[in-house]
Amino acid sequence: MTVPISYLIFSALIGLIIGSFISMLSWRLPRALFAEELADLQDKQSDLPEESDNHSFRSIFFGRSACPKCNQTLPWYRLIPIVSYLSSTGRCHNCNEKISLRYPLIEIASMLLTVITVWHFGITTTTIYALVFIWVLLTISVIDIEHQLILDILSLPLLWLGLLLSTFNLFTDPVMAIWGAAAGYLILWILFHTFRLLTGKEGMGYGDFKLLAALGAWFGLSAIPQIILIASISSLIIGLAAVILQRRSMQQAIPFGPFLALGGGAYLFLGSELLGGFL
Structure with missing residues (x-):
């Protein structure tokens, strides 16, 4: 089945958005579940950004995104996948601290996997289930790499x-x-x-x-x-x-x-x- 290029472009955009969500979820979810066990994680993995938010289930989905270094709340235009990272040259607009590469890398991975899945399965119901499968596996992989969980x-x-x-x-x-x-x-x-x-x-x-x-x-x-x-x-x-x-x-x-x-x-x-x- 040949997939129109317009569908692939739309899939890439969806993949970037989902990737942004995965980067947030994979960072907050382990901390909401294992706040005490992961309290010393930042000392062991200095390449990961610090997190000062309240680690609760409510904060996972409803907490405002903020710079992990200075805790400055990010406006919506600083949350555009890939574009925001590139436009800020990888640094916080407020404190100028370096932003971890984990965010754009997860977004790019999600985008590529989403496009490949749509291209492979076409515009079918199976594609929806395959995308859910791929997105969950990506989330699991990121958390396991960072936390061994x-x-x-x-x-x-x-x-x-x-x-x-x-x-x-x-x-x-x-x-x-x-x-x-x-x-x-x-x-x-x-x-x-x-x-x-x-x-x-x-x-x-x-x-x-x-x-x-x-x-x-x-x-x-x-x-x-x-x-x-x-x-x-x-x-x-x-x-x-x-x-x-x-x-x-x-x-x-x-x-x-x-x-x-x-x-x-x-x-x-x-x-x-x-x-x-x-x-």
């Missing part, structure tokens, strides 16, 4: 949505979705406890189990091997590259959620063709 408030609704969509045989059928969800959780659960038994260390978190279960619910049991393969290979490559570039030591853990999301996204667009080509 995969929140149930994101992964569990994704799992239930996948199971519900399977009743329409959209991406898989109900039987395969149920088995996929169960296998996705149990495989990582077994690996987690086996690794801990052998080494005394925890290799991953329970959030990874739930995320893979959600991916299994969306695509079925047959998708699990491909998703795990892509996640494992990509995490190994990135981990080794980080060690070689001296960005982290061999003992430092890397979040696995973004790589599971990469595997899920690859299956969304390529299905089993990717694993077949690899083999």
